[in-house]
Amino acid sequence: MDVAVGIVAQRDNERAQELAADLVDALEQEGANVVVDEATGGAIGETAVPVSAMGGRDLVVSIGGDGTLLFVAREVGPTPILGVNLGEVGFLNAVAPDDALAVVTDLVAELEETGAVDGRELTRLQATGVDEDWTLEPALNEILVHGPRRGPGGGATVEVRVDGQRYTESHVDGVLVCTPTGSTAYNLSEDGPLVHPSADALVVTQMAASDSMPPLVVEPTAELTLTISGTESAYAISDGRNRRRLEPPATISVTLADDSVTLAGPQADFFDGLDKLE
Incomplete structure (x- = not known):
């Protein structure tokens, strides 16, 4: 199958945009069909769609803090989401930026092989x-x-x-x-x-x-x-x-709500997140 991936980077965050560009390059080399959100597309010159149009994708990668992932979840509903954490705490975003390329490409390979990814269901x-x-x-x-x-x-x-x-x-x-x-x-x-x-x-x-x-x-x-x-x-x-x-x-x-949110890939450590609270 041709795996369809959406990438949403935190708005006006240069680090998030650079990581989005690296992910696009890596995933396209693996044969994935990749789009980014409109703000990111304008910044890095890649194919862009509204975040709401990513709801039919196999996976959406959210790069930023928990607020970015909340926004993505509102727009894409039950579509599996993987969170890359650029925030302080990261109760929802489990993946460190340095690990993002390896984790995302592994997930896409899993999707290519099995057509599904493991995840945790969050009620809404x-x-x-x-x-x-x-x-x-x-x-x-x-x-x-x-x-x-x-x-x-x-x-x-x-x-x-x-x-x-x-x-x-x-x-x-x-x-x-x-x-x-x-x-x-x-x-x-x-x-x-x-x-x-x-x-x-x-x-x-x-x-x-x-x-x-x-x-x-x-x-x-x-x-x-x-x-x-x-x-x-x-x-x-x-x-x-x-x-x-x-x-x-x-x-x-x-x-x-009828539809839950699916967090794909590695899961955040709840107690580690608590340690980061002020």
Whole structure:
């Protein structure tokens, strides 16, 4: 088979662009069909397509930090992704830049031989309106619900129900529902618990609640509903980027998304990543 590979380099990162150029040369010598994202293509003079057009490829290589991989995951869905780490921590990007050529070419050879690569499935979350017809793009890290703005004076009352039973209701800056992947992101900064990547769970964490409850760990199949009131406007946000403006009172359902994200190749060491946290 002709292996189709997409390469996405962190925008305006010269080191990432140089590595992308080296990968293109190496993979084309192996007979792979390679494209890069549009920004990278303009910088290194290679065939370029929108990242969203890489969804049908056999493998997508993300070069940068975890933020770059989150962006790639939003665009390509279940297509296998391999992360090359140019960031500080790298919970998602397991491959060091010096190892990238060998790891990627080995993966492409595996694809050529077997038509598949080993990987780890990461669950994603989806927020939908209960009383309105809308759905946010799936989130690999978290769904956030907050008032007209985050911070002092921008809060709202949020009731959280789990399988129809009320867990808490309080005036808060916001409420997070996160995956194990997202437990090390926004959730951690709000004193939510760390969740090992192999755990099958979701976490509900309040932000600066007036009547706080401890963060709650639930089964991923639990039915979670968040009802926001006590404010003229509010927002539901997926992974800090995709957002929906709400007109309270409004109820949001948070469930597992249909498609997960596949991390291909070597996996990051969770505990090593924790050591790098400030």
